[in-house]
Amino acid sequence: MFDDFMTRATLAGVGVAFAAAPLGCFVVWRRMAYFGDATAHAAILGIALSLTFQVSIFAGALAVALIMALTVTFLSGRGYAMDTLLGVLAHSALAFGLVAVSFLSGVRIDLMAYLFGDILAVSRSDLLVIWGGAALVVALITWRWSELLTATLNEDLAYASGFNPKREQLILTLALSVTVAVAIKVVGVLLIAAMLIIPAAAARSLARSPESMAVIAALIGAVSSLAGLRAAYVFDTPAGPSIVCVAAIIFAAFSLTGMQSRRKLH
Template sequence: MLDDFLVRAMLASVGVALAAAPLGCFVIWRRMAYFGDATAHAAVLGVALSLAFSLPIFVGVLAMCLIMAITVSSLSGRGFAMDTLLGVMAHSSLAIGLVAVSFLSGVRIDLMSYLFGDILAVGKSDLLLIWGGAATVLFLIIWRWSGLLLSTLNADLALASGFKPKQEQMILTIALAIVVAVAIKVVGVLLIAAMLIVPAATARAFSQTPETMAIVAAGIGAFCGLAGLQSSYYFDTPTGPTIVCVCALLFVITTIVARAYRVLTTGEKV
Protein backbone atom coordinates (compact mmCIF):
# COMPACT_ATOMS: atom_id res chain seq x y z
CA MET A 1 0.00 0.00 0.00
CA LEU A 2 2.85 2.41 0.83
CA ASP A 3 4.19 2.05 -2.71
CA ASP A 4 1.52 4.52 -3.83
CA PHE A 5 2.94 8.03 -3.52
CA LEU A 6 -0.53 9.51 -2.91
CA VAL A 7 -1.10 7.20 0.05
CA ARG A 8 2.27 8.21 1.50
CA ALA A 9 1.37 11.88 0.97
CA MET A 10 -1.96 11.42 2.76
CA LEU A 11 -0.33 9.67 5.70
CA ALA A 12 2.36 12.37 5.89
CA SER A 13 -0.18 15.21 5.90
CA VAL A 14 -2.24 13.55 8.65
CA GLY A 15 0.88 12.83 10.72
CA VAL A 16 2.07 16.43 10.58
CA ALA A 17 -1.42 17.77 11.34
CA LEU A 18 -1.87 15.54 14.40
CA ALA A 19 1.35 16.90 15.89
CA ALA A 20 1.28 20.52 14.72
CA ALA A 21 -2.35 21.46 15.42
CA PRO A 22 -2.50 20.59 19.18
CA LEU A 23 0.90 22.19 19.67
CA GLY A 24 -0.40 25.23 17.83
CA CYS A 25 -2.98 25.71 20.59
CA PHE A 26 -0.17 26.42 23.04
CA VAL A 27 1.49 28.68 20.48
CA ILE A 28 -1.75 30.71 20.31
CA TRP A 29 -2.41 30.70 24.06
CA ARG A 30 1.13 31.90 24.75
CA ARG A 31 1.06 34.34 21.82
CA MET A 32 4.15 32.68 20.35
CA ALA A 33 3.15 32.80 16.69
CA TYR A 34 6.32 34.60 15.67
CA PHE A 35 8.35 32.20 17.82
CA GLY A 36 7.19 29.29 15.67
CA ASP A 37 8.02 31.27 12.55
CA ALA A 38 11.54 32.02 13.78
CA THR A 39 12.16 28.37 14.62
CA ALA A 40 10.95 27.31 11.17
CA HIS A 41 13.25 29.80 9.41
CA ALA A 42 16.24 28.29 11.19
CA ALA A 43 15.50 25.03 9.37
CA VAL A 44 17.08 26.36 6.14
CA LEU A 45 20.41 26.78 7.91
CA GLY A 46 19.98 23.25 9.27
CA VAL A 47 19.51 21.95 5.72
CA ALA A 48 22.71 23.70 4.59
CA LEU A 49 24.74 22.30 7.51
CA SER A 50 23.35 18.78 6.92
CA LEU A 51 24.42 18.85 3.29
CA ALA A 52 27.83 20.37 4.12
CA PHE A 53 28.65 17.68 6.70
CA SER A 54 26.82 14.80 4.93
CA LEU A 55 24.32 14.39 7.75
CA PRO A 56 20.66 13.36 7.48
CA ILE A 57 18.51 16.43 6.79
CA PHE A 58 16.32 15.65 9.80
CA VAL A 59 19.29 15.74 12.18
CA GLY A 60 20.60 19.10 10.96
CA VAL A 61 17.16 20.72 10.91
CA LEU A 62 16.25 19.43 14.37
CA ALA A 63 19.58 20.63 15.80
CA MET A 64 19.25 24.14 14.34
CA CYS A 65 15.61 24.45 15.41
CA LEU A 66 16.55 23.46 18.96
CA ILE A 67 19.46 25.92 19.00
CA MET A 68 17.22 28.72 17.72
CA ALA A 69 14.42 27.99 20.17
CA ILE A 70 16.73 27.65 23.18
CA THR A 71 18.65 30.82 22.24
CA VAL A 72 15.46 32.87 21.94
CA SER A 73 14.14 31.47 25.23
CA SER A 74 17.41 32.29 26.97
CA LEU A 75 17.71 35.85 25.64
CA SER A 76 14.08 36.84 26.19
CA GLY A 77 13.61 39.11 29.18
CA ARG A 78 17.28 40.16 29.24
CA GLY A 79 16.96 43.61 27.77
CA PHE A 80 15.61 42.41 24.42
CA ALA A 81 12.03 43.01 23.32
CA MET A 82 10.65 39.61 22.24
CA ASP A 83 9.20 40.78 18.92
CA THR A 84 12.46 42.54 18.01
CA LEU A 85 14.57 39.54 19.00
CA LEU A 86 12.40 37.13 17.04
CA GLY A 87 12.39 39.38 14.00
CA VAL A 88 16.19 39.68 13.95
CA MET A 89 16.83 35.96 14.50
CA ALA A 90 14.10 34.71 12.14
CA HIS A 91 15.18 36.69 9.12
CA SER A 92 18.89 36.44 9.88
CA SER A 93 18.80 32.64 10.13
CA LEU A 94 16.80 32.37 6.90
CA ALA A 95 19.21 34.68 5.06
CA ILE A 96 22.31 32.93 6.44
CA GLY A 97 20.84 29.57 5.47
CA LEU A 98 20.14 30.68 1.90
CA VAL A 99 23.65 32.13 1.57
CA ALA A 100 25.18 28.96 3.04
CA VAL A 101 23.31 26.81 0.53
CA SER A 102 24.75 28.88 -2.34
CA PHE A 103 28.29 28.00 -1.21
CA LEU A 104 27.70 24.25 -1.43
CA SER A 105 29.54 23.01 -4.48
CA GLY A 106 28.84 19.67 -6.09
CA VAL A 107 25.52 19.36 -4.25
CA ARG A 108 22.24 19.57 -6.11
CA ILE A 109 19.45 20.93 -3.96
CA ASP A 110 15.87 21.81 -4.77
CA LEU A 111 15.54 24.83 -2.52
CA MET A 112 11.87 25.32 -3.40
CA SER A 113 11.01 21.93 -1.92
CA TYR A 114 12.45 23.01 1.43
CA LEU A 115 10.81 26.44 1.34
CA PHE A 116 7.33 25.29 0.26
CA GLY A 117 7.42 21.53 0.81
CA ASP A 118 7.30 18.54 -1.53
CA ILE A 119 4.81 16.17 0.04
CA LEU A 120 4.45 14.10 -3.13
CA ALA A 121 8.13 13.12 -2.82
CA VAL A 122 7.72 11.69 0.70
CA GLY A 123 9.33 8.25 0.92
CA LYS A 124 8.89 5.41 3.37
CA SER A 125 11.81 6.59 5.50
CA ASP A 126 10.36 10.13 5.55
CA LEU A 127 7.02 8.70 6.60
CA LEU A 128 8.68 6.85 9.46
CA LEU A 129 10.34 10.07 10.65
CA ILE A 130 7.12 12.06 10.37
CA TRP A 131 5.03 9.61 12.36
CA GLY A 132 7.85 9.00 14.84
CA GLY A 133 8.14 12.74 15.41
CA ALA A 134 4.37 13.15 15.62
CA ALA A 135 4.12 10.35 18.19
CA THR A 136 6.90 11.96 20.25
CA VAL A 137 5.21 15.37 20.20
CA LEU A 138 1.81 13.93 21.11
CA PHE A 139 3.41 11.95 23.95
CA LEU A 140 5.07 15.10 25.31
CA ILE A 141 1.82 17.08 25.11
CA ILE A 142 -0.28 14.38 26.81
CA TRP A 143 2.40 13.61 29.41
CA ARG A 144 2.95 17.25 30.39
CA TRP A 145 -0.55 18.57 29.65
CA SER A 146 -1.31 19.85 33.16
CA GLY A 147 2.08 21.49 33.58
CA LEU A 148 2.03 23.05 30.12
CA LEU A 149 -1.51 24.37 30.58
CA LEU A 150 -0.97 25.79 34.07
CA SER A 151 2.32 27.40 33.02
CA THR A 152 0.52 28.96 30.08
CA LEU A 153 -2.36 30.29 32.19
CA ASN A 154 -0.41 31.48 35.24
CA ALA A 155 3.23 30.86 36.12
CA ASP A 156 2.62 31.45 39.85
CA LEU A 157 -0.25 28.96 39.86
CA ALA A 158 1.97 26.42 38.12
CA LEU A 159 4.70 26.89 40.76
CA ALA A 160 2.15 26.49 43.55
CA SER A 161 0.96 23.26 41.92
CA GLY A 162 4.48 21.83 41.84
CA PHE A 163 5.35 22.56 38.20
CA LYS A 164 8.35 24.48 36.89
CA PRO A 165 7.33 27.01 34.21
CA LYS A 166 10.83 27.18 32.73
CA GLN A 167 10.95 23.40 32.39
CA GLU A 168 7.52 23.33 30.78
CA GLN A 169 8.61 26.04 28.34
CA MET A 170 11.66 23.98 27.42
CA ILE A 171 9.46 20.92 26.75
CA LEU A 172 7.26 23.08 24.53
CA THR A 173 10.37 24.35 22.75
CA ILE A 174 11.61 20.82 22.08
CA ALA A 175 8.19 19.75 20.78
CA LEU A 176 8.10 22.78 18.48
CA ALA A 177 11.54 21.96 17.08
CA ILE A 178 10.48 18.36 16.39
CA VAL A 179 7.34 19.52 14.56
CA VAL A 180 9.35 21.87 12.36
CA ALA A 181 11.86 19.12 11.56
CA VAL A 182 9.21 16.62 10.48
CA ALA A 183 6.94 19.14 8.72
CA ILE A 184 9.60 20.64 6.43
CA LYS A 185 9.05 17.87 3.86
CA VAL A 186 5.27 18.40 3.82
CA VAL A 187 4.65 22.16 3.79
CA GLY A 188 8.15 23.65 3.80
CA VAL A 189 9.87 26.22 5.98
CA LEU A 190 7.74 29.21 4.99
CA LEU A 191 4.40 27.49 5.64
CA ILE A 192 5.05 25.49 8.81
CA ALA A 193 3.86 28.32 11.06
CA ALA A 194 0.52 28.31 9.21
CA MET A 195 0.00 24.61 10.01
CA LEU A 196 0.69 25.40 13.66
CA ILE A 197 -1.56 28.42 13.97
CA VAL A 198 -4.47 28.29 11.50
CA PRO A 199 -6.08 24.93 12.54
CA ALA A 200 -5.80 25.91 16.22
CA ALA A 201 -7.30 29.35 15.53
CA THR A 202 -10.14 27.71 13.60
CA ALA A 203 -10.82 25.25 16.43
CA ARG A 204 -11.27 28.07 18.93
CA ALA A 205 -14.75 28.83 17.57
CA PHE A 206 -15.92 25.27 18.33
CA SER A 207 -14.28 24.75 21.72
CA GLN A 208 -15.30 25.41 25.29
CA THR A 209 -12.29 23.80 26.99
CA PRO A 210 -8.55 23.63 26.22
CA GLU A 211 -8.73 19.87 25.75
CA THR A 212 -11.56 20.20 23.24
CA MET A 213 -9.68 22.87 21.33
CA ALA A 214 -6.58 20.66 21.01
CA ILE A 215 -8.61 17.66 19.79
CA VAL A 216 -10.70 19.72 17.35
CA ALA A 217 -7.55 21.44 16.05
CA ALA A 218 -5.99 18.06 15.30
CA GLY A 219 -9.11 16.99 13.40
CA ILE A 220 -9.24 20.24 11.44
CA GLY A 221 -5.55 19.97 10.58
CA ALA A 222 -5.96 16.41 9.32
CA PHE A 223 -9.02 17.38 7.27
CA CYS A 224 -7.21 20.35 5.72
CA GLY A 225 -4.23 18.17 4.87
CA LEU A 226 -6.37 15.62 3.03
CA ALA A 227 -8.61 18.25 1.41
CA GLY A 228 -5.59 20.28 0.34
CA LEU A 229 -3.95 17.21 -1.16
CA GLN A 230 -7.11 16.38 -3.10
CA SER A 231 -7.52 19.99 -4.27
CA SER A 232 -3.90 20.11 -5.35
CA TYR A 233 -4.36 16.95 -7.41
CA TYR A 234 -7.59 18.24 -8.98
CA PHE A 235 -6.43 21.81 -9.76
CA ASP A 236 -2.77 20.90 -10.44
CA THR A 237 -1.45 23.39 -7.86
CA PRO A 238 1.53 23.22 -5.43
CA THR A 239 0.50 20.86 -2.65
CA GLY A 240 1.98 22.57 0.43
CA PRO A 241 0.53 26.03 -0.34
CA THR A 242 -2.80 24.44 -1.31
CA ILE A 243 -3.07 22.75 2.09
CA VAL A 244 -2.47 26.10 3.80
CA CYS A 245 -5.04 27.77 1.50
CA VAL A 246 -7.64 25.21 2.56
CA CYS A 247 -6.80 25.94 6.22
CA ALA A 248 -7.17 29.68 5.63
CA LEU A 249 -10.47 29.25 3.77
CA LEU A 250 -11.89 27.09 6.55
CA PHE A 251 -10.79 29.68 9.12
CA VAL A 252 -12.58 32.48 7.24
CA ILE A 253 -15.76 30.43 6.85
CA THR A 254 -15.89 29.35 10.50
CA THR A 255 -15.19 32.89 11.69
CA ILE A 256 -18.07 34.27 9.63
CA VAL A 257 -20.42 31.48 10.75
CA ALA A 258 -19.48 31.86 14.41
CA ARG A 259 -19.97 35.63 14.20
CA ALA A 260 -23.36 35.24 12.54
CA TYR A 261 -24.41 32.70 15.19
CA ARG A 262 -23.52 35.11 18.01
CA VAL A 263 -25.46 37.91 16.32
CA LEU A 264 -28.56 35.72 15.93
CA THR A 265 -28.50 34.19 19.40
CA THR A 266 -27.33 37.09 21.56
CA GLY A 267 -28.32 40.11 19.54
CA GLU A 268 -24.71 41.26 19.39
CA LYS A 269 -24.12 44.07 16.93
CA VAL A 270 -22.22 43.28 13.75
Protein backbone atom coordinates in the same frame (compact mmCIF):
# COMPACT_ATOMS: atom_id res chain seq x y z
CA MET B 1 -0.24 0.35 -0.01
CA PHE B 2 2.91 2.43 0.56
CA ASP B 3 3.93 2.10 -3.10
CA ASP B 4 1.37 4.73 -4.10
CA PHE B 5 2.79 8.25 -3.76
CA MET B 6 -0.63 9.77 -2.98
CA THR B 7 -1.10 7.33 -0.10
CA ARG B 8 2.29 8.27 1.32
CA ALA B 9 1.50 11.98 0.87
CA THR B 10 -1.86 11.58 2.64
CA LEU B 11 -0.31 9.75 5.58
CA ALA B 12 2.44 12.38 5.81
CA GLY B 13 -0.06 15.24 5.86
CA VAL B 14 -2.18 13.60 8.54
CA GLY B 15 0.93 12.84 10.62
CA VAL B 16 2.05 16.47 10.55
CA ALA B 17 -1.50 17.62 11.40
CA PHE B 18 -1.56 15.39 14.49
CA ALA B 19 1.82 16.73 15.63
CA ALA B 20 1.07 20.38 14.92
CA ALA B 21 -2.48 20.53 16.35
CA PRO B 22 -1.92 20.23 20.12
CA LEU B 23 1.29 22.23 19.89
CA GLY B 24 -0.47 24.88 17.80
CA CYS B 25 -3.03 25.33 20.59
CA PHE B 26 -0.26 26.30 23.00
CA VAL B 27 1.27 28.57 20.35
CA VAL B 28 -2.09 30.37 20.06
CA TRP B 29 -2.73 30.51 23.81
CA ARG B 30 0.77 31.81 24.56
CA ARG B 31 0.82 34.18 21.55
CA MET B 32 3.99 32.47 20.28
CA ALA B 33 3.33 32.80 16.53
CA TYR B 34 6.62 34.59 15.88
CA PHE B 35 8.41 32.00 18.00
CA GLY B 36 7.24 29.24 15.67
CA ASP B 37 8.23 31.30 12.66
CA ALA B 38 11.76 31.89 13.96
CA THR B 39 12.27 28.20 14.73
CA ALA B 40 11.00 27.19 11.29
CA HIS B 41 13.20 29.70 9.44
CA ALA B 42 16.26 28.43 11.29
CA ALA B 43 15.67 24.99 9.79
CA ILE B 44 17.00 26.17 6.40
CA LEU B 45 20.39 26.74 8.01
CA GLY B 46 20.13 23.23 9.47
CA ILE B 47 19.43 21.81 6.00
CA ALA B 48 22.49 23.57 4.56
CA LEU B 49 24.71 22.24 7.38
CA SER B 50 23.28 18.73 6.91
CA LEU B 51 24.15 18.74 3.22
CA THR B 52 27.61 20.15 3.94
CA PHE B 53 28.50 17.48 6.50
CA GLN B 54 26.46 14.74 4.79
CA VAL B 55 24.25 13.91 7.75
CA SER B 56 20.49 13.39 8.01
CA ILE B 57 18.51 16.47 7.00
CA PHE B 58 16.05 15.71 9.78
CA ALA B 59 18.86 15.68 12.36
CA GLY B 60 20.38 18.93 11.07
CA ALA B 61 17.05 20.76 10.91
CA LEU B 62 16.10 19.49 14.37
CA ALA B 63 19.44 20.53 15.91
CA VAL B 64 19.42 24.07 14.49
CA ALA B 65 15.71 24.58 15.21
CA LEU B 66 16.32 23.50 18.80
CA ILE B 67 19.32 25.83 19.14
CA MET B 68 17.24 28.71 17.78
CA ALA B 69 14.36 27.98 20.14
CA LEU B 70 16.69 27.73 23.15
CA THR B 71 18.44 30.98 22.14
CA VAL B 72 15.13 32.82 21.98
CA THR B 73 14.10 31.38 25.35
CA PHE B 74 17.43 32.40 26.89
CA LEU B 75 17.45 35.97 25.49
CA SER B 76 13.81 36.77 26.20
CA GLY B 77 13.38 39.00 29.21
CA ARG B 78 16.98 40.23 29.06
CA GLY B 79 16.35 43.71 27.71
CA TYR B 80 15.08 42.68 24.27
CA ALA B 81 11.52 43.17 23.10
CA MET B 82 10.27 39.71 22.12
CA ASP B 83 8.84 40.68 18.72
CA THR B 84 12.06 42.53 17.81
CA LEU B 85 14.26 39.65 18.95
CA LEU B 86 12.22 37.07 17.03
CA GLY B 87 12.16 39.23 13.90
CA VAL B 88 15.96 39.63 13.94
CA LEU B 89 16.67 35.95 14.61
CA ALA B 90 14.06 34.56 12.19
CA HIS B 91 15.13 36.57 9.17
CA SER B 92 18.83 36.32 9.99
CA ALA B 93 18.65 32.54 10.23
CA LEU B 94 16.74 32.30 6.95
CA ALA B 95 19.23 34.62 5.20
CA PHE B 96 22.28 32.77 6.54
CA GLY B 97 20.70 29.45 5.54
CA LEU B 98 20.03 30.62 1.97
CA VAL B 99 23.56 32.02 1.66
CA ALA B 100 25.02 28.77 3.03
CA VAL B 101 23.03 26.76 0.47
CA SER B 102 24.47 28.90 -2.34
CA PHE B 103 28.01 27.89 -1.29
CA LEU B 104 27.31 24.17 -1.63
CA SER B 105 29.23 22.88 -4.63
CA GLY B 106 28.52 19.56 -6.25
CA VAL B 107 25.22 19.21 -4.37
CA ARG B 108 21.97 19.43 -6.27
CA ILE B 109 19.31 20.95 -4.03
CA ASP B 110 15.71 21.85 -4.83
CA LEU B 111 15.39 24.92 -2.64
CA MET B 112 11.69 25.37 -3.45
CA ALA B 113 10.96 21.91 -2.03
CA TYR B 114 12.42 22.94 1.33
CA LEU B 115 10.79 26.38 1.34
CA PHE B 116 7.29 25.26 0.33
CA GLY B 117 7.36 21.50 0.87
CA ASP B 118 7.35 18.51 -1.46
CA ILE B 119 4.78 16.21 0.08
CA LEU B 120 4.33 14.22 -3.13
CA ALA B 121 7.97 13.09 -2.90
CA VAL B 122 7.61 11.64 0.61
CA SER B 123 9.31 8.24 0.88
CA ARG B 124 8.70 5.34 3.26
CA SER B 125 11.64 6.44 5.41
CA ASP B 126 10.21 10.00 5.49
CA LEU B 127 6.90 8.56 6.69
CA LEU B 128 8.70 6.75 9.48
CA VAL B 129 10.38 10.00 10.58
CA ILE B 130 7.15 12.02 10.34
CA TRP B 131 5.03 9.58 12.34
CA GLY B 132 7.83 8.91 14.82
CA GLY B 133 8.20 12.66 15.40
CA ALA B 134 4.43 13.11 15.64
CA ALA B 135 4.20 10.30 18.21
CA LEU B 136 6.99 11.92 20.26
CA VAL B 137 5.29 15.34 20.22
CA VAL B 138 1.87 13.92 21.15
CA ALA B 139 3.44 11.80 23.93
CA LEU B 140 5.35 14.80 25.34
CA ILE B 141 2.32 17.07 25.39
CA THR B 142 -0.01 14.36 26.74
CA TRP B 143 2.49 13.57 29.51
CA ARG B 144 2.80 17.21 30.58
CA TRP B 145 -0.66 18.44 29.56
CA SER B 146 -1.92 19.70 32.93
CA GLU B 147 1.45 21.26 33.82
CA LEU B 148 1.73 22.96 30.43
CA LEU B 149 -1.82 24.24 30.72
CA THR B 150 -1.28 25.61 34.22
CA ALA B 151 1.98 27.31 33.23
CA THR B 152 0.22 28.84 30.21
CA LEU B 153 -2.61 30.21 32.34
CA ASN B 154 -0.50 31.63 35.17
CA GLU B 155 3.19 31.21 36.02
CA ASP B 156 2.59 32.01 39.71
CA LEU B 157 -0.03 29.28 39.86
CA ALA B 158 2.49 26.88 38.33
CA TYR B 159 5.05 27.70 41.01
CA ALA B 160 2.39 27.29 43.68
CA SER B 161 1.52 23.86 42.23
CA GLY B 162 5.11 22.75 42.71
CA PHE B 163 6.61 22.81 39.22
CA ASN B 164 8.77 25.22 37.24
CA PRO B 165 7.07 26.93 34.26
CA LYS B 166 10.51 27.41 32.64
CA ARG B 167 10.83 23.63 32.41
CA GLU B 168 7.43 23.45 30.70
CA GLN B 169 8.64 26.14 28.28
CA LEU B 170 11.62 23.91 27.42
CA ILE B 171 9.29 20.97 26.77
CA LEU B 172 7.26 23.12 24.38
CA THR B 173 10.51 24.25 22.75
CA LEU B 174 11.59 20.64 22.17
CA ALA B 175 8.16 19.70 20.79
CA LEU B 176 8.18 22.72 18.48
CA SER B 177 11.64 21.83 17.13
CA VAL B 178 10.59 18.23 16.41
CA THR B 179 7.43 19.43 14.66
CA VAL B 180 9.40 21.84 12.49
CA ALA B 181 11.88 19.10 11.53
CA VAL B 182 9.17 16.60 10.51
CA ALA B 183 6.98 19.18 8.73
CA ILE B 184 9.67 20.47 6.36
CA LYS B 185 9.00 17.74 3.80
CA VAL B 186 5.24 18.35 3.87
CA VAL B 187 4.65 22.13 3.86
CA GLY B 188 8.18 23.58 3.82
CA VAL B 189 9.93 26.05 6.06
CA LEU B 190 7.86 29.09 5.10
CA LEU B 191 4.48 27.45 5.76
CA ILE B 192 5.13 25.44 8.93
CA ALA B 193 3.95 28.26 11.20
CA ALA B 194 0.69 28.41 9.23
CA MET B 195 -0.02 24.73 9.95
CA LEU B 196 0.68 25.35 13.62
CA ILE B 197 -1.53 28.42 13.97
CA ILE B 198 -4.42 28.24 11.48
CA PRO B 199 -6.05 24.91 12.54
CA ALA B 200 -5.72 25.85 16.22
CA ALA B 201 -7.17 29.32 15.59
CA ALA B 202 -10.06 27.80 13.61
CA ALA B 203 -10.76 25.29 16.40
CA ARG B 204 -10.90 28.01 19.04
CA SER B 205 -14.41 29.16 18.09
CA LEU B 206 -15.80 25.61 18.29
CA ALA B 207 -14.06 24.26 21.38
CA ARG B 208 -15.60 24.14 24.84
CA SER B 209 -12.41 23.04 26.63
CA PRO B 210 -8.64 23.02 25.98
CA GLU B 211 -8.72 19.28 25.28
CA SER B 212 -11.54 19.60 22.74
CA MET B 213 -9.67 22.45 21.05
CA ALA B 214 -6.62 20.21 20.52
CA VAL B 215 -8.78 17.40 19.09
CA ILE B 216 -10.73 19.73 16.78
CA ALA B 217 -7.48 21.37 15.61
CA ALA B 218 -6.10 17.93 14.73
CA LEU B 219 -9.23 17.13 12.74
CA ILE B 220 -9.09 20.48 10.92
CA GLY B 221 -5.40 19.93 10.13
CA ALA B 222 -6.12 16.42 8.79
CA VAL B 223 -9.06 17.62 6.68
CA SER B 224 -6.93 20.48 5.34
CA SER B 225 -4.22 18.02 4.32
CA LEU B 226 -6.67 15.68 2.56
CA ALA B 227 -8.60 18.46 0.81
CA GLY B 228 -5.41 20.37 -0.06
CA LEU B 229 -3.86 17.28 -1.66
CA ARG B 230 -7.03 16.68 -3.63
CA ALA B 231 -7.12 20.30 -4.79
CA ALA B 232 -3.46 20.13 -5.80
CA TYR B 233 -4.17 16.98 -7.84
CA VAL B 234 -7.25 18.42 -9.56
CA PHE B 235 -5.99 21.96 -10.20
CA ASP B 236 -2.27 21.13 -10.61
CA THR B 237 -1.21 23.52 -7.85
CA PRO B 238 1.65 23.20 -5.30
CA ALA B 239 0.57 20.74 -2.61
CA GLY B 240 1.99 22.49 0.48
CA PRO B 241 0.47 25.91 -0.24
CA SER B 242 -2.81 24.23 -1.27
CA ILE B 243 -3.04 22.57 2.16
CA VAL B 244 -2.51 25.92 3.90
CA CYS B 245 -5.09 27.59 1.63
CA VAL B 246 -7.72 25.01 2.61
CA ALA B 247 -6.90 25.55 6.30
CA ALA B 248 -7.27 29.32 5.81
CA ILE B 249 -10.67 28.85 4.10
CA ILE B 250 -11.86 26.67 7.01
CA PHE B 251 -10.67 29.32 9.47
CA ALA B 252 -12.52 32.06 7.54
CA ALA B 253 -15.71 29.98 7.39
CA PHE B 254 -15.67 29.22 11.13
CA SER B 255 -14.88 32.86 11.96
CA LEU B 256 -17.82 34.15 9.88
CA THR B 257 -20.13 31.54 11.43
CA GLY B 258 -19.01 32.55 14.90
CA MET B 259 -19.57 36.25 14.17
CA GLN B 260 -23.10 35.57 12.91
CA SER B 261 -23.88 33.49 15.99
CA ARG B 262 -22.73 36.27 18.30
CA ARG B 263 -24.85 38.82 16.43
CA LYS B 264 -27.95 36.64 16.85
CA LEU B 265 -27.29 36.38 20.58
CA HIS B 266 -27.12 40.17 20.85
